[in-house]
Amino acid sequence: MNDTPVTAVILAAGEGRRLEPLTNRRPKPMVPVANRPLLEHVVEAVAAAGIDRIVLVVGYRQERIRNHFGDGDDWDVTIEYVEQSTQLGTGHAVLQTEPVVDGPFAVLNGDRIVDPEAVSAVCDRLHAGDTPLVTVTAVESPRDYGVVHLDGDRVTEIDEKPEGPVDTNRINAGVYGFAPAIFDAIRATNTAGKLAITATLNDLAGSDEVTALGYDGRWLDVSNLWDVLTVNAALIHDSDHARDAPAAGQRVGDTVTVAEDVVLAGNVRVGPNATLSGATAIGSNVTVAANAVVENTVVLPDAVIGPGAVVRDAVVAGNARIGPNATVVGGNATVVVGDAVHRDVTLGGVVGDNTSIGGGATLTDGAVVGDDVQADAGVVIDGRVESGAVVRRG
Known part of the structure; x- marks a missing residue:
């Protein structure tokens, strides 16, 4: 040979x-x-x-x-x-x-x-x-x-x-x-x-x-879903990604805080006073609006993080919308996958493709929201929401 x-x-x-x-x-x-x-x-x-x-x-x-x-x-x-x-x-x-x-x-x-x-x-x-x-x-x-x-x-x-x-x-x-x-x-x-x-x-x-x-x-x-965050962080910390060499089309204002361990793809728009930190990857054509906080999160292309939203330890899939002042609490959670219960894993939440989370809504305890979900303003989501569902308040 x-x-x-x-x-x-x-x-x-x-x-x-x-x-x-x-x-x-x-x-x-x-x-x-x-x-x-x-x-x-x-x-x-x-x-x-x-x-x-x-x-x-x-x-x-x-x-x-x-x-x-x-x-x-x-x-x-x-x-x-x-x-x-x-x-x-x-x-x-x-x-x-x-x-x-x-x-x-x-x-x-x-x-x-x-x-x-x-x-x-x-x-x-x-x-x-x-x-x-x-x-x-x-x-x-x-x-x-x-x-x-x-x-x-x-x-x-x-x-x-x-x-x-x-x-x-x-x-x-x-x-x-x-x-x-x-x-x-x-x-x-x-x-x-x-x-x-x-x-x-x-x-x-x-x-x-x-x-x-x-x-x-x-x-x-x-x-598992939380491994996406772990591997994303490992790759960012091990790589030579340079924030001072922005991709084409990025619009990041002077009042924006972007930590060294954040990677931004092309055509990313970040509004005034937004904060990006904690091994975060922002995909192409993503908008992070004014005063939003995004930490230890993977955001896929075309998603929108609304003004004042706080998103921690999360995966936000393609074309998803996180409404104004919505919160993905972050931290450790217990997540059920099939018949297995996984305790003390770092996963604030997952938001599926084309899903819309209403203003002021809250995702807690490792919530996993499927694709094409419509969640009303102010709802609290804990656990799993199947794709295509409508989550109403009250």
Whole structure:
């Protein structure tokens, strides 16, 4: 394999239901952090690692991905697309690339951000003929991921989201190195329901065939809504974003306070005496009106934050309207996602696409408001509001 170029396969077909309502209109990899889609950060890491051919596995809302990335010219790479029409697991997604992959290849998740060094390390080992490879990193909450058990540098088991005691903090970082032989191994995997690539790797691990590759660099994962804020903040603080080099069309007055950890896209309008702070990303064509306060918040394009509104620890989706003097309280909350209860997470609230929050309204305790919601002035929203609902006062 020494002279064979490595292809990068990026898995970007998933829907990301735990991120609803943000994923009602866009695939999870296209949720923006630091004003760019998650997937763009992954593509940039691959390109920076020296890989010039990328295969994107797309499915749900794939037109959003195809329209954004095109043929890859803007990133100096060649991008090809393979469709996973039904999301039947990561192993199944990898299998869809068999017709277009005929040499060594790296696999990455389109919603998990790593440094280029992780990709480069996999490429180096692939050129040395080592396959299959699994990158392993250490995290504070291994139980939420695939816990990796090792014997030296050999993987003995990948235990997905274990319920029992965990005796290691090492997890599957989600960057793999494979040879085409993996396709036959995936087909030979006997599993009910969705086919995860980790099921195939566990089969191979029984024969001492899977090598672990340690990685201690940046590893940013978006699994839940509050992760959007955490990852956005990490990217802003780790980057070279410069507030003194404003994007085209910004109109920010002299009386506006913009902290160093705020990133502004193009055509942003900020009214007098507004305050932006706390790892905030303001998307294109956003208006933040006079006297508004926006802190630790991700605001998607075309949204409007009304005069005097206070928005903390929030995600405001595209074309949403936060009315005058409305408040997203911010702070820690208990949020229910499916059957899981998540306590003490930092999430003031989420406002879906095209939703309008009336003047003087309040969002508390991690409220999650769906798309196309109309909330009257003065209402208090606590919990979840389904898309299309009308929230009336009293």
